[in-house]
Amino acid sequence: MIRHVVEVELGDRSYPIYIGDYILQGFVEKFREKLGVAKAAIITNPTVWDIYGNQVVKSLSAERVDYDLIIVPDGENAKSLNVAERVYGELIQKGFERKDAVIALGGGVVGDLAGFVASTYERGIAYIQIPTTLLAQVDSSVGGKVAVNHTLGKNMIGTFYQPSFVYIDVATLKTLSDRDFAGGMAEVIKYAFIKGEPLLSIIQGRRDDISARQMDILAEIATICCLIKGGIVEEDERDTGLRAVLNYGHTLGHAIESISEYKYSHGEAVAVGMVFAAKLSKRIGMVGADVVELHKRIIGSYGLPTTMISASIDKIIQVIERDKKRAMGGHVFVVLDGVGNPVIRNIDREDLISALGEFSKEG
Ligand SMILES: NC(=O)c1ccc[n+]([C@@H]2O[C@H](COP(=O)([O-])OP(=O)(O)OC[C@H]3O[C@@H](n4cnc5c(N)ncnc54)[C@H](O)[C@@H]3O)[C@@H](O)[C@H]2O)c1
Numbered sequence: 161m162i163r164h165v166v167e168v169e170l171g172d173r174s175y176p177i178y179i180g181d182y183i184l185q186g187f188v189e190k191f192r193e194k195l196g197v198a199k200a201a202i203i204t205n206p207t208v209w210d211i212y213g214n215q216v217v218k219s220l221s222a223e224r225v226d227y228d229l230i231i232v233p234d235g236e237n238a239k240s241l242n243v244a245e246r247v248y249g250e251l252i253q254k255g256f257e258r259k260d261a262v263i264a265l266g267g268g269v270v271g272d273l274a275g276f277v278a279s280t281y282e283r284g285i286a287y288i289q290i291p292t293t294l295l296a297q298v299d300s301s302v303g304g305k306v307a308v309n310h311t312l313g314k315n316m317i318g319t320f321y322q323p324s325f326v327y328i329d330v331a332t333l334k335t336l337s338d339r340d341f342a343g344g345m346a347e348v349i350k351y352a353f354i355k356g357e358p359l360l361s362i363i364q365g366r367r368d369d370i371s372a373r374q375m376d377i378l379a380e381i382a383t384i385c386c387l388i389k390g391g392i393v394e395e396d397e398r399d400t401g402l403r404a405v406l407n408y409g410h411t412l413g414h415a416i417e418s419i420s421e422y423k424y425s426h427g428e429a430v431a432v433g434m435v436f437a438a439k440l441s442k443r444i445g446m447v448g449a450d451v452v453e454l455h456k457r458i459i460g461s462y463g464l465p466t467t468m469i470s471a472s473i474d475k476i477i478q479v480i481e482r483d484k485k486r487a488m489g490g491h492v493f494v495v496l497d498g499v500g501n502p503v504i505r506n507i508d509r510e511d512l513i514s515a516l517g518e519f520s521k522e523g
Pocket of ligand 1: 205207208211234235236239266267268269270272292293294295296299300301302303304305306307315332333334335336337340343426
């Protein structure tokens, strides 16, 4: 059943996020309601389609929705202009028009790619997000940032393009690998540190239920995270200010992903990045050692890494400097002025080198 509906209020780009468990087949009802008789292009990957294809086909057929299936490869490499080009070709060949719609069924990779294609195909056709990973349910499917990667940088080619609705079935998380589940938890933990309660208590007090993937607690977490992200996006849809706080742990995180050649997943890299951000916050006198310890304890309790990868400081700095988050002669980091109070700080180069050196030595 649908347990919660979160509304993202963005004027004529407003949309609902439906959250529940074992609701996958019900998405077609919402599709009809919002998109009428549009023909649907389902963009997904083989892994997700093998598990959920039958249910999706059944419900589309029952409601007589005309659809085509576009399968893209599994993995981050699908977020490329090459794959997007192939998808555009299939849409053209299958006769998709502006009145039709794209359904993104999968994790953040499928969602980012499908959203990007939808935003550019015929100057924009509607799309809906059916996120099936924890990361996508609590983060990437909400907010309308859609992109593909360039060989010179992640998410370098993208747009802001809001979905018509987001449909979250937390029961799909039952089939997710432990590693991907933990990766999604890194983003949940991020929300807990930038917003504080009630999430902070929930992720500590109900760790076992969360790790056992109990439906009620997963639906509650998804709802809280969507409320937090939706609220921030409402204030800063195009990422010119407040939205940057969602990058907590991401400045170093992105560098770690890149340096490890993606052996560290996004979530694992962000986990390490958050410990570092907490240490930076302590270094500039905004939090005490207890907050750093709290980071390590919570992050470690979900099986995520808390220590620095072995890489030269020069290399890390180089990658951070290449990242688009650099500004004004310093390095932009989200730090905490106390738990629940993220602030943006420009950290100067020497300080950063010294902080990274210290973090690396801890091993
Ligand atoms: N747009 C945004 O605001 C935003 C925010 C954060 C991250 N992202 C992007 O999200 C991407 C990462 O997303 P992700 O972590 O979901 O990775 P992903 O999409 O690669 O999914 C991880 C793995 O889980 C599989 N999978 C998906 N759903 C499953 C299910 N229910 N059961 C079993 N397996 C399933 C996928 O096939 C894949 O192998 C990155 O590209 C990142 O840049 C975007």
